[in-house]
Amino acid sequence: MMDYSPLFASRTFFQTYRPSKEVPYDFQVADPDPSYFPTEHILEAAGKALSERGREVAVYPEPMGDEELRQVISERTKSLEDISVPIDQIIIISGSTQGLCLVADTFIEPGDTVITEQYTYPGTLRAFNRCSPKIVDISLDENGMDTEKLAETLEDLRKRKIQPKFIYTITNFQNPTGAVMSLKRRRNLLSLARDYNTPIFEDDVYGDLIYEGEPVPPIYSLAGGEGVIKLGSFSKIIGAGMRIGWLITPTPIIPKMLTIKADSGVNSFSMMVVAEYVRKHMHDRLEEMRGIYRAKRDAMLEALDDYLGDSTEWSHPRGGLFIWLKIPIKVDPDKLLSTALEKGVNYYPGPKFSPRNEGKEYLRLAYSNYGHEDIRKGVKLLAEAMNKTRT
């Protein structure tokens, strides 16, 4: 028998792959609700794309991605975010995850420092950890990353002659906290980034899912594109299985990214179908999905009110897909998870979002892929699990 264990690279040890347990109410991952997948329109788009451009699927895709899709994304970005981006600054990626990996691979050497929020998307930590960085995290509140703390951290790093490679932030409906970074803090962050010659990596995959209030201008637009890489995705709007996202990137970074983007191109079949679909249906679809997700959020907030009452507190996000909940003081977080699983509910515990594995007192609930009744039932079971594990 061959012994593989001495052969594995150390980067495979930062985490161990474990399939997650199947339960009736799985609030772990923000999978879009399959009931609303636009099968008919995608099929129509596939028909049009294949009959007009099918031959292009035979060959290897363009390194930057399908030109027509980049055009569609440029138009989308102008219309939704009031940002003008030439298509040669748009790189198509296989979902936002590839964007996280690409930016990590472009900048991070083992031991390099990058900056994130105190709690952040686990996929981001996974993508960054492939490159063995030191992650310095900055506390955040309902207005996003605390830029005073960031200023102190940057100054401290400078004194220690450490150049952070970039500052990563999820600006809108932050994962997991739901925070929206205020305009003031966006301006502060930009000003600090410039002072310390550090690029900003602005992850804005939830910005489209705004349920109330006015959108805050993206850092990318405040910066006029200088020093900011912006990440977007169609996963939540169309479907995660289409695997299409995009990076908007300053020009000098592009040849480096294309050097490291060793994928032989993004799926052209998917790119051309998405281009066709988005051109025709984007605005209606956005309205539809905002309505659907808003109602799901309301259902979960209402269930939390009904079943947890004032025993603890949780976020009330104005968009996005997550509720961040503080576990009541007398409830043991470890026992809570195992009890919840026994009852058929799952969620991600706080430490999954922390670069330091902290935050046991929190958990995140994703409400996107269940109907209102199931959301209620799941929250009820979670409340029961809390009562059962209360000391």
Add this chain to the structure above:
Amino acid sequence: MMDYSPLFASRTFFQTYRPSKEVPYDFQVADPDPSYFPTEHILEAAGKALSERGREVAVYPEPMGDEELRQVISERTKSLEDISVPIDQIIIISGSTQGLCLVADTFIEPGDTVITEQYTYPGTLRAFNRCSPKIVDISLDENGMDTEKLAETLEDLRKRKIQPKFIYTITNFQNPTGAVMSLKRRRNLLSLARDYNTPIFEDDVYGDLIYEGEPVPPIYSLAGGEGVIKLGSFSKIIGAGMRIGWLITPTPIIPKMLTIKADSGVNSFSMMVVAEYVRKHMHDRLEEMRGIYRAKRDAMLEALDDYLGDSTEWSHPRGGLFIWLKIPIKVDPDKLLSTALEKGVNYYPGPKFSPRNEGKEYLRLAYSNYGHEDIRKGVKLLAEAMNKTRT
């Protein structure tokens, strides 16, 4: 202006991205011929897949890939290669390139040694170089990797207390030389790999494209799967833009690969369409594509005979997509490329395939994406370029 240059990771420097010059006869990349893309059948498969399973595209794909497609690949592997593989040893990937990156990421730390053939696929070098290995290359001839040289190298490495992480070989219609590794050498390679506790990474993306003779059993089947990772792809058979390939992997490696496979899953839309298409059309399609590529190979061999006569030599592959040509002694390789480009022909020069940047005296021609007349015209121009640069 932000200065990005001090921020880039060193892995972005092993190569510089340069878009290739557009010329009328581009024999660089083995793009499948767009004229034969099965648009109708793919559209039919998309219709069936979306109407039956469209809802699945909404959510994140399974980490190992679509179960139905893995079943189809298991059946294909049994029927074409007489190998029985359970679906839980098959990982779907976004084309063979992702497989190259995954295996590299799973095993290679900076400075680790891996073994390849003397000339190999540039995409492999690129995928491996992302991880900064030392690549030790072994000479090859028309019977594949020289296993006597391999034995010497392995012994030498052992004396120096260096454990190579794996031995990478393209067993069938090797890229770029067209070599097929003989059964004897496959057995020798396997025996050596076992003696030195070193896995074999068997890249078999061209094995389906056999034009004459009998197939040689895959190393994977000689090994009963022990210590061998096997790579396959539908890119050349269906279309490179579908981005679907697979890895067949010993069980102990799978959790490591899934830890490092930070892509949030392969495109489900593409996976389900390919599953549907392959189940229905694979055997006819294979026959069709073998006939088409065989005729293209014949057209190029005939053109080389006609225009280059006995001024030099080149490979006569029994399958695959490439001809490996020795540049005549009196022709300056650098001048040849620039003259060929002026005349409208492009190809990959030998050093692109060498881990040591050697092989200036060779070039590779890909014949897959032009019609017979264009292949003739391109070769004629290449011959003219040779005559022009002959000293």
